[in-house]
Amino acid sequence: MIRARINQIDVEVAEGTSILAAARGVQVKIPTLCKHKDLLPTAACGICIVRNKGGNKLIRACCTPLENGMEITTHDREIVDVRRSTLELILSNHPQACLTCGRNGECELQSLAADFNIPLESIKRYVKDVPRDCSTGSIIIDFQKCIKCGRCIQVCQEMQNVWALSFLDRGINTRMAPAGDITLAESPCVKCGQCSAHCPTGAIVENDETPLVWEALHDPNKICVVQIAPSVRVTVGESFGLPPGTNLTKKLYAALRRLGFAAVFDTNFSADLTIVEEASEFIERFVHQRGQLPLITSCCPSWTDFMEKRHYDFIDNFSTAKSPQQMLGVLAKTYYAQKLGLDPAKIFVVSIMPCTAKKYELSRTEEMYASGFKDVDVALTTRELARMLKQSGIDFLNLADGAPDSMLGDYTGAGTIFGATGGVMEAALRTAYFYATGKKLAKVEVEAVRGLDGVKEGTIDIAGTPVRVAVAHGLANVEQVLDRVRAARKAGTDTPYHFIEVMACPGGCIGGGGQPYGVDNERRKLRIAGLYADDRDCAIRCSHDNPEVIRVYDEFLGQPLGARAHELLHTRYTARPLYKR
Amino acid sequence: MKALTRQDLEAFARQPRAEPPEWIRVQLDTGGIAAGAELVHTALAAARDERHLAFSLLRAGSVGYSFADPVIEVQSAGMPRVHYGRVTPEVAAQVLDTHVVDHRLLDDHVIATRQRSTALALPVTHILVRDTGPDATSKTEFFQFSFTEELKRRGLAERVQVVRALDIGIYDEGAVVQLLPSAVTYANVLAPDVARIVAESIEGGRVVDDLLWKTPDKQVRIVLRHCGDVDPDSLEDYLQHADGYQALRRALFEFTPEQVIAEMKLAALRGRGGAGFPTWMKWQLTRAQPAPQRYVICNGDEGDPGAFMDRSVLESDPHAVLEGMMIAAYAMGSTKGYFYIRAEYPKAVERIDRAIQQAREAGLLGANILGSDFSFAAKVRLGAGAFVCGEETALIASIEGRRGSPSPRPPYPSVRGLWGMPTAINNVETLACVPAILTKGGAWFSSFGTETSKGTKVFAVTGKVRNAQLVEVPMGTTLREIIYEVCGGVLDGKDIKAVQTGGPSGGVIPVQHLNTPVSYETLQQLGSIMGSGGMLVMDKTDSMVEVAKFYLKFCVDESCGKCAPCRIGGYQLLQILDRISRGRGNADDVPLIRRICVAMQKASLCGLGQTAPNPVLSTLRYFNEEYQAFIEGGPSYARKMSRVASGAAAANAPAVAPARPLVAPLPTGNGGAI
DSSP states (O other): OEEEEETTEEEEEOTTOBHHHHHHHTTOOOOOSSOOTTSOOOOOSOOSEEEETTOSSEEETTTOBOOTTOEEEOOOHHHHHHHHHHHHHHHHTSOSOGGGSTTTTSOHHHHHHHHHTOOTTSSOOOOOOOOOBOTTSSEEEOGGGOOOOOHHHHIIIIISOOOOEEEESOGGGOEEEETTSOOTTTSSOOOOOHHHHHOSSSSEEEOOOHHHHHHHHTOTTOEEEEEEOGGGGGTGGGGGTOOTTOOOHHHHHHHHHHHTOSEEEEHHHHHHHHHHHHHHHHHHHHTSOOSOSSEEOOOOHHHHHHHHHHOGGGGGGBOOBOOHHHHHHHHIIIIIHHHHTOOGGGEEEEEEESOSTHHHHTTSSGGGGTTSSOSOOEEEEHHHHHHHHHHHTOOGGGOOOOOOOSSSOOOOHHHHGGGSTTHHHHHHHHHHHHHHHSSOOSSOOOGGGOSSOSEEEEEEEETTEEEEEEEEESGGGHHHHHHHHHHHHHHTOOOSOSEEEEESSTTSGGGOTTSOSOOOHHHHHHHHHHHHHHHHHOSOOSGGGOHHHHHHIIIIIOSTTSHHHHHHHBOOOOOOOSSOO | OOOOOHHHHHHHHHSOOOOOSSEEEEEOSHHHHHTTHHHHHHHHHHHHHHHTOOOEEEEEOOOSOGGGOSOEEEEOTTSOOEEEOSOOHHHHHHHIIIIIITOOOOTTTEEOOSOOBSSOOSOOOEEEEEEOSSSHHHHHHHHHHHHHHHHHHTTOTTTOEEEEEEEOSOOSSSEEEEEETTTEEEEEEOTTHHHHHIIIIIITOOOOTTTBOOOOOSOOOSTTTTTTTSOTTOHHHHHHHSOTTHHHHHHHHHOOHHHHHHHHHHHTOBOTTTTOOBHHHHHHHHHHSOOSOOEEEEEEOOOSTTOOHHHHHHHHOHHHHHHHHHHHHHHHTOOEEEEEEETTOHHHHHHHHHHHHHHHHTTSSBSSGGGSSOOBEEEEEEEOSOGGGGSHHHHHHHHTTSOOOOOOSSSOTTTSOGGGSOEEEEEHHHHHHHHHHHHHOHHHHHTSBOSSSBSEEEEEEEESBSSOEEEEEETTOBHHIIIIIISOSBGGGOOEEEEEESGGGSEEEEGGGTTOBOOHHHHHHTTOOOTTSEEEEEETTSOHHHHHHHHHHHHHHHOOSOSHHHHHHHHHHHHHHHHHHTTOOOTTHHHHHHHHHHHHHHHOSSHHHHHTTHHHHHHHHHHHHHHHHHHHHHHHHHHHHHHHHHHHHHHSSOSSOOSSOSSOOOOSOSTTOO
16 A cells, blocks of 8 residues: 655545545645546556656646655746646637537536637637548548647557557647558547547537438438437436436437427337348257357447457358348338338438447448448437537427337347346347257346456357357457457367457447547446346347247248348458558 | 676686787778778788788777778887878878888877876987977978987987877877877977987987976777777777676676666766656666557767768777666667668668677577576667657657657656656666776766766867867866867867757857856756757858757757647748848847747747757847847848858858768768868
8 A cells, every 4th residue: 555645634545646636535626638537557648647746846746656755836926827728728729619529518627728818819829720631431640739749659559459549740739640651541430439528628629410310300201211320328328417427228218209390219129030041040050050150249330340350260250140230220111111111212211329330331332222221321429419409399208108110120138238248148148048949047137247358258048058159349449358268269269259249349239439528438437338138128028038029030031040140230350451461 | 799697798808808919900980981991901901911911800899089080000010009090091001011011100190199198208219399389391391300400419320210100199288299109299399409418308218307298188988999990890809809798797786776777876877868857867767657568769860960970989989888788778778779860871880780699609698698597688779860850759759650650758768668668768878887887987987077967078079170070078077178289179170169969959159158067057058958969060160050040950950740840830931041141131130039938939839840949049138139130231241141151151161061972971061072
């Protein structure tokens, strides 16, 4: 234990605790712009400086561990003056565009500037004119607004192992940009949006497509339908001041209907459908030994993009089942349209997703047009939805509960946990167990795959055979799992895993790149708890028991993995290596 | 070369130095080469063959006389050994004809030795004359004529030659003569003294005491001990003529690692890269850290404008640096070392690379060196010329292949450095001191210097100075002594205004503080730093606002951009300085400058940002009135000043070395031979 004093308050913390964290423990707030709670300090901004008694230099609280006997002062005249000057310098290199910025009102720089009440133009503004990068259609980088804190780069390189972003150039010309000065679309970027989720300013934001949705909603010739992803229900409340994890499913149904959607569907329904297809695939491979093991989940578009670019030797292991977003889209324009006698050309499918990569997924391959039209027209992130609700004048929090439209709206607990890491695996195991044994799991909760550990492993007994599973989230954690499989392949030994779930974002979709700002592990836990609570409260907790899923097979799709299911609900993958070897 | 054994080295230590009787040594360092030393070497080789002469043509590094590049040293039978400066291929041919064939010294190119004597041990054969006043030429010729006439009168003209020297190592002391070969030197010689000198010293063999120059040379060459004497491309030369690897042998067989560290502690050597951290402590800390591997790195990323000490040492005595590194490695239990040298120093890289290869072939690198338990491997890594990569953590990042930007400390490299292992990073000059300390003892080393700063320091003195050169003086020597007594004072006899030390991290020291003895502490008290040893002399015509701008611009260009105070602060500061220098500043600008400077000093992550404001703050401290003049005088004043400056620039050499030189920061005033 380390004993020291911060502002004359005695503190006792574990060895290695930073001064910043130690101060937080005794209710002393040291401001910082670059340090993110869950990330390693980059020591870039210079705002968190403090003084240790006897030291002639100011030290950075974010990256300096507290040591025995330190006497830290966090605020005195000189410290605050230097902080103010540094903040002024940062603002002198930042465009004055707060009112039109995607982060207006939610910006860490803006709120710090407000706290310090910086006088206008005390230092002459210098912002280099650099065009934005809109190349991906998912994420927009506004280089001018970047304060070079380095969070996005750390996230992209360390947390996600993607290495799309890096620092280029030096001095005042230092830029955060794709290495080699190419566009983001040409880079290894997988559109996960974790950079935007961790950015303190408006430098990286989602591509705001709300105008397209407003346009469609106001178009009398369009029939707008909408779907809500599993995780959105427990996060959207944060944009309205509610604690993370607050489940607003029913209010969302009501609000979306008020926004003018003709039908409100739930992606949880198609998540159940995905599970039925995926579990069937697993049984094919595991029980009937047709196809490669391990089976690897594919509902995360960033992960599929990453796999096609970096791990294409696993293409044959990928579940060909489409993601819930795409399954719902194609059914809305086929099954739903036929049942109601609607012209699918007029149907406009909007999905509310936690994710920036979903914007990319909806035109990923030609299979995404299986209905004959673009199956999903626009994918909005949770943040965009919140913005639309605020614009619309709907008193969201005080709305009476609503209900989804039938046919594509009913969901089970298995569908809802899709939004958390391990959820897809848990849901699939519930169904696979039933398919293999004809029996219901005694305990549907698979604890081994829950929680925030980067890689989770477990063994589930199905009809006397142990099924070895692994769950990885955060793309940097994928490599070790796949490398174990590769090693076994090379050695010719039995595969270490039969089933692998991968989610690109830490925590799964609840930590998605399109979720409300301010994500950290504490929030991730609360959001996940919200989903598990929803699962617990569901009457039906296995996807194959979803009555609407059963009906859609009966009336329209036929058998899981059947011809029609294959045509509409499955896709293909292509190796797209980044670098020629 | 076959692998050496301990016994071989012991034999080298006993063996008397065998030298060829006749040789010419060409100083082929980057500065010399840029001034044409390779051409001189070629011309000498061709002329030797043409005239069937027998002397050996040797290669060496630089002795430090940058003002006189290219420099050659000639040893010919029956002649005093002399350095010739400003040697062109034509002059080289004359040297052969005059010196080697005719046994006469050549006028106007001889650089007098600094090893002056006070006793006439041998009969005089040559008299070097040089008037050291401001307009030297005519009086030098007068004295040459007078001496010659006097010698003729006494019938000595056949025996003694009178030669005009290029430089005599004493300045502003009237006419100075040096009697060769004994190097007895007389200063303030007046016309009536000529007859006395000839009668007393040349005929009588007695020293004329009232004229004798007794002040010993201010320089003490420890780091530069072999520079210009040994062939940097030859391990054999280093072994035979420079006690090569004897210090390593002593360390391995006569010292425990702890004893080596103790000897270093006794020497009290502090890091010569600028910060002055005790070297023994750095080694001790690295040694104390338990780890499977420890690294030693030689920091050869010298990047300050105007500084070329490290380059010169690497190019002139590479084996000494390698030997120093090996001793350091032995002391701290390391088996791998890296030389981090900037790619702009191709000669240094080439010579260190060759030294490593030669040492490997001779068994001085590799496993169980000289039969001891000590194994060591060394490698060169090139820096891409980013100034910030001289900072320890950035340097490590660069070696590891990452972007060269600094990381927060702690952890210090001695705890977690290269590849996460304990690492000691020592400057070139620091390592070059090590073999000398082990050979002559820590107590000997610490007998030089001041209470807190021991030993000697090499400075690269450039700018408006008469003799731009490398200078090695004991710590505690005053700035005035360095500039006036060693380097001959200000160019063209102008008045000095200030000296800039420590490069872009340092500050200016005005004329009233020139008597300050140089040490880490004293320079810091004056608002500057020791730094790696750049020393730039400025005369009355230099604008201090421009000087501040120049150094700041360097740091702004070289900022890695990682932390906001340095990245933006430096840029904004430069904008304000630029505004002021154009006469567009206003009264609020100076307080704003101070505020930004404080933010940079206090909140920057690494030394670059923390010290970048020093040139600005120190010029504000000592020359505030120049800033005020620009602010109050407005654009018309600024135009007037820029006319003055450009006029002065046309008349003189440029005030400061170019910011990013293509080859190397050559000293100014070397006759435009580049």
